[in-house]
Amino acid sequence: MRTILYLMILGLGMSCSNTSKKNDGIEMDSEIKDTVTTESLSTSRMEADLKKKGYQTFSYKAGDTTYLMQQYYMVFLKSGPERSQDSTEAAELQKQHLAHLTRLYEEGYTSLTGPMGDDGDLRGIVVFNTATQKEADSLANLDPMVKAGRLVVEVHPWWVAKGGKLK
Template sequence: MENVRILCFLACFIIFSCKQGVTPKPVEEEMPKEESTSQLKAKLTNEGYQIFDFVDEETKDTILMQQYFMAFLKTGPNRNQSKSELDSLQILHLTHLKRMYDEGYADISGPFGDDGEIRGITIYNVPTLKMADSLANLDPMVKAERLEIEVHPWWAAKGYPLR
């Protein structure tokens, strides 16, 4: 039964993590005017993000680094919910994560595949640790103390995809 619940969780999470209903645009509409690196850096700095840049010696491109916040969702002290309470919390948890993604606060989120103390992560794309911590603590699983949050600053190159 536990395996079925885990598979259902993963399936729901994958569904909520993928943007749905996106209609392909004609090619000419897909090509927005690109901001220069300096314009993007100025915009992000004005919005309160921590940014630095460097020149890639091989390509001579300017790489813009941004500080994100990685929230670790850890096993909380209250793991005694009934099955119906847990099912309800799970739906509310996934709804919260989908909202964070849809509103642009979170870039990626997902559970770990083992049964360890750290249950999953969410990477927040917000200007401050305080904001990331506040958003992460709005999660119904955290409010119910089934999960606890631990947030750390994390740097990544702006605009580079996961591979």
């Protein structure tokens, strides 16, 4: 363990020594420049691939970083008009609802899913990673809770940087 820690510190020190200051700015060494160029090419390829598949995207550069933005679809699951199911039927619908959401996630159609923390009209949110709003709406409406009228969906386009993370 001590050896690994030593090697990590040594590697960090060596990587820091590869950059040199020039006037007020920082000059990148050729290895770092190559990495930035490779990242830009990678972003361009990813954007082209997404566009070919019908996704809405755009990219922009801020400093040395290129951001690839993709349109996702945020689905709000709201209380539906039919909430009179008995507890057994409601429990079965909930089981089917969770199975549906799990399948969508496993098949790559969704990125985030979760219930709300209160008992309001908004019951949950699902972020769909689909090429079109129509596809997100269709998949959301296949939910057994929606079919039973216990939930209704509201779909909105949402722009997010590829690779973004919740903090």
